[in-house]
Amino acid sequence: MTAVAIEKPTTTTRIAPKRIPTTRVVSVELRKMFDTRSGFWLMASIGILAVLATAAVILWAPDDELKYSTYATAFGFPMAVLLPMIAILSVTSEWSQRSGLTSFTLIPHRGRVISAKAIAAVLIGVASMLVAFAIGAVGNLVGTAITGTNLTWDITFNDFWLIILANVLGMAVGFMLGVLIRNSPGAIVAYFVYSLVLPTAFAILAELQGWFRDLQPWVDFNYAQSALFNGMPSGEQWANLGVAGAIWLVVPLTVGLILVLRSEVK
């Protein structure tokens, strides 16, 4: 059955192993995002949907709307859904697929594995947005060439980074829910409750209760994030973002991390 010689388990010349470098942990986590069929198509769908959104703008947008910001809005929708899913699954699959049994045995420091996942998710998020912006730019060139309208680049460098930041924050929310819930379907459902139900609830509350209207920017994370899409936020808007983010992102993420570190992996 085995013709291959077995190497010696013990040798006197064994060199002491070195600590696994963080760059390697991150590259392993990146690899794990692509190496399943579902992971691969999730990644591929970023490019595919950006192309489709761009094509839709060229085909159906009125000529006077053929400007860069229209493309950015169009591919912004699929990105805002896909990127958080990628972040969620990178965490939850370790539990839902039980691969964590191996991951956390090969690297017996869960904090290292989770932070490598966070770094990998941010890298993917930024790279995806750059790809989407590039596809949108090509669309803008093609669209104006077809219709003969003027080329309009109406997204400033600041807008560009703020939109990327907003999407990375969306991923961070997904990541947080993944860490907190550690179950793929559960975290995905929670994400939609978080991003659809919660803002609606806050909007209704602000509508009905006058006193809440002043408070909303400080406690409604979604509302605070909307400032990122309207030019450079003011100092107060940044403060809103920080406070609301602390409540809806930092605190639950901390709780989730503590649970992950203490829990049993089975």
Next chain:
Amino acid sequence: MIKVEALTKRYGAFTAVDDVSFTAAAGRVTGFLGPNGAGKSTTMRIMVGLTPASSGSAAISGRRYADLPNPGLEVGVLLDASAQHAGRTGREILAIAAHTMGLPKARVGEMLERVSLTDNEANRRVRNYSLGMRQRLGIATALIGDPEVLILDEPANGLDPAGIRWMRDLLRDYANRGGTVLLSSHLLHEIEVIADDIVVIGNGRIVAQGTKTELLQAAGTHVRSADPDYLARALAVSGVTVTRSGDGALRTDADPALVGKIALDAGVALTELRAADGAGLEEMFLELTADTQREGVAA
């Protein structure tokens, strides 16, 4: 070497692992034997840091598992062969392990060959693997870092007879070259054939441990004669209590030399006299875990 000291794990009021201490020595295969739910897997999970202990400690080559800089190169672990992302190919799972440990890619192919997974099988997704194929992949993952210590939970599970034989030889060879092997099983025969040392656990507590030879001796003597009733009486007169197996053989805790001498003095011709092995360990296992195993005492 693996050293487990006073390890205890409580789940609420239930104690799954209760003050367990044992050592798995280098150069030996240590069998961790116990009925379902005895606490074998829990003990092993604690060893590698997947489950936090309530108290006590486990050390591998003198260090806590979490303190190993690159554990895959020092300890090969197989806890549950089915715990893999179903959407990855077997080859990719090995490649991730090799990548994490910083091993060259060539190791993946070598390991696949070593556990007899063909190229075709290696490129299949794990969701389509048979139990035995998963087990082979799990063993490959444990061995890929060429570790000195192996911790394997029911490694023979799902392997065909040739696979069981292959694994037995592999582990024997590993220990003979100075490696430490700890493997759990509820299959008595498996442990008996392969282990040098045996640790028996029931209801979270260690009920017996020692070398296989010691434990087998403790299991007593198997003796047979043409007239079992007369032999039984002769032994009883000399203060040796016996139990009867259905087929006319007698079993006793006394050692074979004493039984032979009593038979000679009583003038009984023996047709068989030997240390109770095989079934011996099984009986010991059933006896030792009689109050802990599910079916009660087997008659």
